[in-house]
Amino acid sequence: MRLSGLWCAAVVGALVAAPVPVQADPVPPNTDPVVGAAGQNDPYYPLDGNGGYDADHYEVSVDYDPPSHQLTGSTRIDATATQPLRMFNLDFNGPDVRMVSVNYLPAAFDRNGEHELTVTPLLPLLPGLPFTVTVDYAGQVADTEGAGWTYAPNGGAFVAGEPRSATSWYPLNDTPLDKATFTLHASVPEEWEVVSTGVRTRNTVTGAKRNVTWETHQPVLGYLTTVAIDHYSYLEQRRANGTPLISAFAPDAERNRETELRLPEILDFAEALYGPYPFDAAGGIYVDADLDFSLETQTRPIYAPWTDLPTVVHEIAHQWWGDSVSVRQWSDICLNECFASYTADYLWPERMEGKDVDAEYRKTIRKNRNEPKFWDIPLENPGAGNEFTSVYYRGPLFLHALRKQLGDDIFFAAVRQFNTAHAYGNASMPEFRAFMQSKSPTDLTGFFDAWLNRTTPPSDEYLFPGTLRD
Incomplete structure (x- = not known):
């Protein structure tokens, strides 16, 4: 995710006191051995x-009517x-549920x-055995303004939001710890188009309906589908x-088309840093709704109207950091945002535009060193509600x-090896620290x-290491 410049400035300006990282109340212990826990106890x-x-796999079929916002x-x-x-x-806060079946037999359900x-x-x-759940539902979807469904001014709509958004349109196991492959079958009136993640395998018109299928072949998290x-x-x-x-x-x-023409170049750039592109398709979805963020939906990010070249570089870097390698817990968010921000704000300007990023680093430190609010939120375990703050403006400095x-x-070499080792899985900040320490001849504990x-x-020894020393 990349926030708009105005939003980032507002976030920094609003930080006035050092918060204590918030830990939500844990899920009560499940004492029944044949009932699945209601949550995964993310902090x-x-x-x-x-x-x-x-x-293992989600097969989602939807019929959507833009004028009425009715979803079946x-x-x-x-x-x-x-x-x-x-x-x-299952996690689901979408339209009314009509029926649930398990292994094609009717099942009782409660919301x-x-x-x-x-x-x-x-x-x-029985443990170890596969099973199939089918959930049928229908109703009007509400505009959540960036936390699920969002209406576009011309009558269109899209789904976007982090850490949650998928629950607004299909039931799932909505945790970073359970990735799965994903297929979307969508029907809309023939004059509308449907875009999602992965590879488009169908786009046909029959009568008054357009029928579209998108297949995501590599495992994906819920909020990274759309x-x-x-x-x-x-x-x-x-x-x-x-x-x-x-x-x-x-x-x-349409004004963003020129930027998107550079996508092959951006992919090549990120691939040289972090290893082969981890997916079998790529692209972008440029919306025209009033959105404060762009989001790294897997293979095909959603871009807000204010999108610029650094935003595209940021979201493409997320395909390695956040999408292929995902957090274990939301307290690990620096793995996602620190790397995406560093790639867009430091590495691209340095390698593609010839900028002196050492000088930019020193300038930023001089400007903010004596500003307490700049340092108020820790990068590791920033606390619930603070995930999307310091990782953007201080994460690149750390890296x-x-x-x-x-x-x-x-x-x-180390960050590339770390990413490759955790491809299509999860990683944590403690794991990252331990891995980088294994590559260093000096003790990094204090750093x-x-x-x-x-x-x-x-x-100063940690602010200005190596060639950053004046």
């Missing part, structure tokens, strides 16, 4: 996700039980809490290796200082503590 969002099963949906979830289950939960859909199969599920409906025009390109690049532009977003501490050869855990400026 910030303990009721997100569910226990007792692993999702059916989602099939292929999963594997990890314990005996007489009851389990409760903020987003819980509790399912009771007719026959209990459906976008508008009168899109397309830009179709290919990388030198044949990877298809499909980008879509809402009617008032640049780490690079200078280690030297270019060690730093760039990491000063930059990641403290809420005061690091001392």
